[in-house]
Amino acid sequence: MDRIHLGRRQFIKQMATASAALAAASTLPGCMSLMGEKSTYDISLAQWSLHRRFFSGEADPMNFAQIARQEFDIGGIEYVNQFYKDTLSEALVQDLRARADRENVQSLLIMVDGEGALGAPSESGRKQTVDNHKKWADAAHGLGCHSIRVNAQSEGTWDEQRDRAAEGLVMLAEYCEPLGLNVLVENHGGLSSNARWLSQVMETANHPRVGTLPDFGNFVIDQEAGETYDRYRGVRELMPYARAVSAKSYAFNEQGEETTINFQRMIDIVMAVGYNGWVGIEYEGDKHSEAEGIRLTGDLLRRIKANRA
Template sequence: MDKIQLGRRQLLKRALQLSAAATAATAFPGCALLGGGEPYRLSLAQWSLHRRFFGGDADPREFAQIARREFDIDGIEYVNQFYKETLSDRLIADLRNRAAGEGVQSLLIMVDGEGALGAPDEKAREQTVDNHKKWADAAHQLGCHSIRVNAQSEGSYDEQKQRAADGLVKLAEYCEPLGLNVLVENHGGLSSNARWLSQVMETAKHPRVGTLPDFGNFVIDRETGEEYNRYRGVRELMPYAKAVSAKSYAFNEQGQETTINFQRMMDIVLAVGYSGWVGVEYEGDKHSEAEGIRLTRDLLLDIKATV
């Protein structure tokens, strides 16, 4: 193909992406879109280092330093599991000061183990919302744009959709004055059915409720092996996305992910005009945690360079 033709196509593609990004920013306030024409920036999901932190080889309070000094990544996504026993105003102030000292942005807290936001009983849903409030307060104090939650529920397909949407809206009403989004990740069960989760978004219809598409979490039923097509799933979830998790498992000698086609995934992400943070989340065992993080980071940077 003629190089001039290719250049024009790339310019047109980028113009369309920027136009879509402006639309997304209007539709979803607080979605942390980037300025300056940068297609995306990289953040580090703390779960990528879960063996190191759970094993006691590193202090979770040092997450910002590790992200910056070891991996040269300037955005971080906390995991509440590492702070459950120590959560306090003093801890949050310490984390905030450490991040500021490293020039690292605190982006979100991934919240697990606080109940089912789509519980069948309304009182149980309200209790789950209450359980999440301390993490929302922490995220606000850290300067995050979101908390990531789960959409667990029980009942029929439609019942779970209504119940999950109800719990999400209740939590979003608390988070809205804090300037926080409530993001749902495809994270097992019906939440890994992107069609269902998209319908939850449409049912909730709250500007602070959105998705955090994960490249790898599309197993609906581990016992039967039922799995949603990951590329279709990300495509369906991206219109509601305010963050993205670039999950990785293993790489070949050429630095390509062998489970997921990252170029195809990032084409899907950028096609809707997304221009925010993309989280590096290595979850494999072929490479060490540090090596897996670097391989994921470098692949995303290589793709970014071609946009």
């Protein structure tokens, strides 16, 4: 892809905000509020919050919807493909959907990992990665999700990685568009955790089905070098393209406040763009049990929401 001049980038960024609002009104449960509508959010549960329980065999991933509703009274769920990669089939998808329907739980998205680099150096590599993702897009469609969450790994210079990742995302979005699915990129390590770079990827892709899933915590660009990106600036820069939000949490004090991330500040940033959608609990700490961490995160999000009402 050709480099886009700064003026065009600024124009596309402005248009992305408007198109996100239009897409939300027409294709999603709600992402950007319409004119005069007060923005708010519902609380969902990312399956990764329970990864130790599922990986250990203590719980069956097939019961995710039941756990979300009966243990935590949460009505929206975000699947992780790792728990189904060895058993994926049409019958499994139908079973998962039936279980979610029984619990009155909405299936929102599938987080897809381990299927290759969408920004692979070669065109053939990018095409293969897109092909690898198609089965998860089909599964997401079968579950009634609005999106799949993908990664934007690449190699090369800043510009090369930007253009390669954008090309791979557009290729996948073209497959997902007839399915009514969005392709969302999370800040998830490497250059994707540099929100300025990921924003440029969004502008370069310039596709109505390509967006972001800002995560409150994933802003480590290079762990060995200690390179990070300011989390508040990062979420602010990614929100104009957001179709989902991940409320990453690690630890809480006795007052029920997250000790690593200022949740009030984060939610203010999320709401500033008129976001109307789901905010997903993704507890990833070890100070509390998974169940306690999920409850503490949910309680904090509910308090902040109530105070905004």
